[in-house]
Amino acid sequence: MRDQAFPIHPARRRRLRSWDSGREPWQLRDPSGTRQLLDLASNDYLGLSRHPTVVAAAMEAMASDGVGAGGSRLITGTRPRHLELESGLATWLDRNRVLLFPSGFQANIAAVTALSERHTTVLVDRLIHHSLLAGIRTSGARLQRFAHNDLQDLDQRLQRLKHATTTPLVVTESLFSMEGTSPDLKGMADLCAHHGAHLLVDEAHGLGVLGPEGRGLCHGLRQPVALVSGTFGKAFGSGGAFLAGDNTTMERLLQTSGAFRYTTALAPPLVAGAQAALNLIQSNPTWGSELCQRSESWRTALMNQGWPRPPGSGPVLPLLVGGDQDALDLQQELEQAGLLSVAIRPPTVPEGTARLRLVLRRDLPEGTLEQLLAALCAR
Numbered sequence: 001m002r003d004q005a006f007p008i009h010p011a012r013r014r015r016l017r018s019w020d021s022g023r024e025p026w027q028l029r030d031p032s033g034t035r036q037l038l039d040l041a042s043n044d045y046l047g048l049s050r051h052p053t054v055v056a057a058a059m060e061a062m063a064s065d066g067v068g069a070g071g072s073r074l075i076t077g078t079r080p081r082h083l084e085l086e087s088g089l090a091t092w093l094d095r096n097r098v099l100l101f102p103s104g105f106q107a108n109i110a111a112v113t114a115l116s117e118r119h120t121t122v123l124v125d126r127l128i129h130h131s132l133l134a135g136i137r138t139s140g141a142r143l144q145r146f147a148h149n150d151l152q153d154l155d156q157r158l159q160r161l162k163h164a165t166t167t168p169l170v171v172t173e174s175l176f177s178m179e180g181t182s183p184d185l186k187g188m189a190d191l192c193a194h195h196g197a198h199l200l201v202d203e204a205h206g207l208g209v210l211g212p213e214g215r216g217l218c219h220g221l222r223q224p225v226a227l228v229s230g231t232f233g234k235a236f237g238s239g240g241a242f243l244a245g246d247n248t249t250m251e252r253l254l255q256t257s258g259a260f261r262y263t264t265a266l267a268p269p270l271v272a273g274a275q276a277a278l279n280l281i282q283s284n285p286t287w288g289s290e291l292c293q294r295s296e297s298w299r300t301a302l303m304n305q306g307w308p309r310p311p312g313s314g315p316v317l318p319l320l321v322g323g324d325q326d327a328l329d330l331q332q333e334l335e336q337a338g339l340l341s342v343a344i345r346p347p348t349v350p351e352g353t354a355r356l357r358l359v360l361r362r363d364l365p366e367g368t369l370e371q372l373l374a375a376l377c378a379r
């Protein structure tokens with residue numbers, strides 16, 4: 001009955017699988033079995049979600065401040081640790097000011113609505129994350145999509161907007177999580193400055209991994225980026241998010257953003273976990289570049305085995321398969337070999353481009369690549 005009301009091809013139907021934590025932080029266990037699978041699927045790039053220092057910080061905060069903040073930021077929800085993390089992130093990223101949000105999805109809605117209104121044209125990369133599109137829908141702005149990472153297409157579109165009455169907004173990501181690719185952000189920032197457009201960059205997957213000392217690809221750009229969006233749900237290993245920008249934009253968010261004002265403040269254990277993760281990333285400035293180097297050697301090895309070289313230079317390596325069922329079959333085969341990598345299918349990715357999304361994490365044991373290559377070879 002339900003299936004008839006909501007017909008979906010079996011190869012496209014999603015189901016919620018649950019996973020137990022494995023013995024080691026880089027392992028996951030299917031609750032129905034005993035086998036430990038190597039985690040090549042999570043976004044816990046630096047292996048911080050179970051890092052003892054991060055866990056201890058979250059537990060200590062929970063013991064002293066409670067599980068929840070108990071109110072929104074403007075009522076009773078702000079603890080000194082919120083302000084400390086905001087100021088620490090602002091210094092690390094060299095931005096005037098940072099505001100925390102309960103999630104990246106929410107932060108992105110706030111970012112787009114702060115920089116656009118009904119008459120604004122928002123130019124987004126064709127493969128932009130759903131939360132940014134939700135932001136455009138909320139603000140009622142006009143949407144235009146430019147070809148993926150294509151500065152020439154963006155330039156032509158901005159050119160056509162030269163008589164626009166409101167400042168156009170360009171939106172991209174520093175690491176596209178299903179493609180593994182990154183834009184030429186310097187070129188894009190220059191282009192935006194040249195055309196007088198604002199630039200919003202979602203660094204959800206880049207922070208902690210890409211850029212100088214893991215500070216993301218926006219760090220050190222000569223031209224201004226109006227807002228940088230970051231999440232603690234990926235390399236920081238916990239949950240929650242933030243926006244970083246200049247004083248004027250951030251004050252506007254504080255005074256007017258419903259997504260910031262009318263929601264319970266980020267839970268104290270998550271704030272403490274993010275602070276501990278930030279401290280660890282700062283004291284281990286080569287973590288990100290080492291992970292990227294390792295990813296490069298994986299790319300080369302996959303290419304030598306006959307796969308198209310996965311694009312980009314970060315820890316996301318998609319293996320393009322094409323058909324939905326083929327991608328699911330490959331996922332299944334890798335699982336049999338003790339490796340967890342998840343098939344990503346449309347509508348998350350464009351039609352005909354189903355893929356296996358391989359994700360590297362810093363703590364993967366020696367021999368993981370060889371295990372993967374053997375599993376791929378056996379098919």
Ligand SMILES: Cc1ncc(COP(=O)(O)O)c(C=O)c1O
Nearest residue numbers: 103104105129177204231233241
């Ligand atoms: C590019 C991108 N932006 C934003 C988000 C949302 O972040 P969060 O998980 O903190 O809501 C995600 C997570 O899926 C993402 O991949």
